Amino acid sequence: MKNKFTYLLIACALIFMAFQKNDSEGKEKKEAGNSGAKATPVFLSATYIGEDEVYENYPLEEGEFYNPILQGTYPDPAITRKGDDYYMVCSSFAMFPGVPIFHSNDLVNWTQIGHVLDRTSQLDVHDTGISQGVYAPGITYNEYNDTFYMITTAFAGGLGNIVVKTKDPRKGWSEPYKLDFQGIDPSIFFDDDGKAYVVHNDAPEKALYQGHRVIKIWEYDLEKDQVIAGTDKVIVNGGVDIEEEPIWIEAPHIYKKNGLYYLMCAEGGTGGWHSEVIFSSEDPMGPYTPAPSNPILTQRYFPKDRENMVDWAGHADLVKGPDDKYYGVFLAIRPNEAGQVNTGRETFILPVDWSGKFPVFENGLVPMKPKLKMPEGVENKTGEEGYFPNGNFTYSEDFQSDTLDYRWIGLRGPREAFMEKTKKGLKIEPFEADINELAPTSTLFHRQMHKDFTFTTKMEYKPKSSEDMAGITCYQNERFNYAFGITRKGKDYYVLLERTEKGESRILASKKIDLDNPVSLKVQARGDEYEFSYALDGEKYENLGGKVSGDILSTNVAGGFTGAMIGLYATTANDAVPE
Template sequence: MAKYKSLLKRACVATALALSSLATQAQDTFVNPILPGFYPDPSITRVGSDYYLITSTFSYYPGVPIFHSTDLVNWKQIGNILNRPEQLDTEGLGVSRGIFAPTIEHHDGTFYMVTTLIDNGGNFVVTAKNPAGPWSDPVWLPEASGIDPSLFFDESGKAYIIYNSEAPDNKPQYDGHRTIRMQEFDYKNLKTVGEPKILVNGGVDISKKPVWIEGPHIYKHNGYYYLMAAEGGTSVNHSEVILRSEKVDGPYIPDENNPILTQRHLPNDRPNPVSATGHADLVQTQNGDWWAIFLATRPYDTEDHYNIGRETFLAPVTWKDGWPIINAGNDLVQYSYTRPNLPENKGSDFPLNGNFTYREDFEESELPMYWIMLRTPQSDWYSLSQPKGSLTLEVRPEELTGKGNPSFVARRQQHLKGSASTKMQFQPTAENEFAGIAAFQGEKNHYALGKTRSRGKQVVQLRKADNTVLAEAPLSKKEGKNPLQLRIAFDGSKYSFYYATKEGSWKLLQDNVDGTYLSTRKAGGFVGTTLGVFATSQGKPSTAKATFNWFDYAGNDAIYNSAPASIK
């Protein structure tokens, strides 16, 4: 019966997504972002009529989700590239360290992914014959010292690695002074060859002290080599610039119309702003059309507060006088464009964009691949079989405030407006035992709603990361024995927290809690809010367990009203 219910759920998902896709196609447009929520630093490659896209994951595990599409709009996650502990060691790293800006390329039957493991090894490459995996263990590239590496396979048969590195002679002229360097890459033996060469010093015009030239890519088109990179940092001054050369190793001459993508010149009070655009990658379709994927943010106020991180957007590219233009004819990046002239992609097993309601019932033998956790697990602390049809977490000493691997399993918050809820069985025996649902932005910025003991009695508590108790409600002895439902509702800068001791009978614990506390503007870093279930004994040993029967997520953003989907 459980297997039948799981198959039925998947069928309903596929049907609803297909209907949503048809509704969108009927309008001949698509809606941005194509991957909402914490999916930053996108990179893309095309193999025939198939497209593959990856994004950064920082200290979350598994690392680097990989998606497949045939239409550039609807994506299906087919795996996680770094899904074995031996591939990814993020122990002791802050949530915004770890994996920076991976890029993906395909050459002669092999897929290559290069990225940076910040603070624990530097740049490395992994390979696979099948993009869904398995992918190889990392091969480290210590001679390529920097971040944001990408690969370019030239028609000459040679390959190159291009990356952000330090200023010349490691003597920066100003804060944020970086270079783009290139080194020959032996792709058969996975190692660099020779000495690196500086292609860009500082940015397109060093006299203006440009900062953080990064995320480089090289393309060959109509006899020119094009070097594209981000400039200005990944916040509101983010931009994308382009240079070109007749030779792969330069000299590279900048486009006089740079930047070719930015929103930094626009007023903060514009309606429904798209901000921080940059870190782009280009792809040419089998029909000869060009498109750009890039990261952007959706702030919900004029102070640049956004909680859900940097998202993946799609926009058309046109060529004029030998230079690419992203979003030609518009200052504003659009929430909707005419769809690419490509065949419709098949539906995903779980929704990735649009408005949707989705229940995870934990009936399968493995967690679906969109679930993530903080850092690489060193032990088996969760179960999907004890009891079957639920997620059981061990109550362990690790906390959300630390830099270890706590008992925390989460999914991305993908909407400005929506909710997450769960049903839990948990019997705390001490005040240090605490389990429930959390909205997590970082070690110092998260809300935790759960069950614990206080003054000898079971209670529902809402806490901030510093353990400040924002609200508390007592549970009677009868209520304490029953399953507990917990719910987080969010709407831009406001979060509300609910609980229920009877099915669907929600009680408000605290409303209008400050959501800007979960914003990147206040928390810092490069990630977005994740919503998930946790269990901790706050530094002390425990043998307790918390069991979760289901986890619901619902999102309802106005931009997606053209493509609703309801999935149970």
């Protein structure tokens, strides 16, 4: 009996010790953050400040506005007009939603009214590189059926060339109509007899040299929203002069003026030899004859050390302005002092002289200036009353409004898949994908719009393991980027800076921190020099990693077609572990 009682006491003691052990392990797990719930950051605020010297040196006078009109990676602009309303679209590649669309009544003051491809049923880019996806959209208003058409090439989701349409660009666009032709850069032309045509870049039957392309035209069936089989015809072979082996004739648009048809195209590739050229014909199907004055727009002939350099100009579209004068929107770049293109290809505008037979961009064949004269009777309201800002500006966001500004975008998938508005701020639910993967990432991006800028955010966050990380990314693409944020190692919290170049990642610096309060993170760029810093009290910032090069954030280093972006980032697949 005594032995039984002893065994019972021993058993009770063992059970009690087990409970204590389980309770202790539970506490340790809770402290280590292994309780099951995700570590989810809440971003309380974000502020972007543009600080380019050119805008300090060239303040606006009465009747002036700045060029570019859309700073940051807004390339390949296309424009159309209905009455007093102008609508402009740009390429978006694997950004989501796709194809940002802007509205203006005067070509100076622009408002972003949304995105054309804002549903996953219209655009599937979930597993593509950032420079895949949507290329070179064209937008055209057809007055004969009171309908807007947006046509583009989608290098994702098996779409290819597609067209969507709407009666009102503010009220959303149709599902895509898949078009039965190859090639890229399509646009639609509506003739005054009601007929429609599609022109686009395509490969020649036999390439004569590297970069040899052709421009092809099709008749278009408005009832079926499809090109008419057998009507295709090559109308430009190679470019202005095939004997000179011109490269990458692309981005075609057709216009009609004084009974003649004009075909305007980019030529030279979207780099240092980029230009815009023009052809004319008496018939939309050709033959087309090049103008003797080509190119009509380029910046390729000037010294590379010129002041306030604008380069790579081309890929243009024309529209008649409110002063009954023609204007052209086009892409160009503003490299920093190191020759790097971190802001990407931006949208510029110039007046166009079409007093003769052929149009010519005014001051498009001399080094471009940072300011332009406004159309007569227009008041500059950029950055005010909801109009898109340009020049130097400050944009602050506390994430308390009912809607999120259209400037914030996702990558490879909808923003709504990972973000949630709360009373405190913006909660970003981390995906199990890091910033270097070809997958949707839980990152909310804002374009880098200046060579010199400061971006800050304040974040509540406590990572639960080393696989958790949240903070800021400066991102050119999935193989070239910086990640700067908070993670964990054991029971300790760390702030960490990682650089990824050519797909290889390395930790530049890390530091153990106390994380009792929200942390403030800041990235500041001065041309090629970027600095990352943090503050635990919201005021006193401490640098991490010194000054680092922004070279990996440059288009002409990282490749592709996009500019750098700054993202609010979270992941549960972090592999950057502090040493």
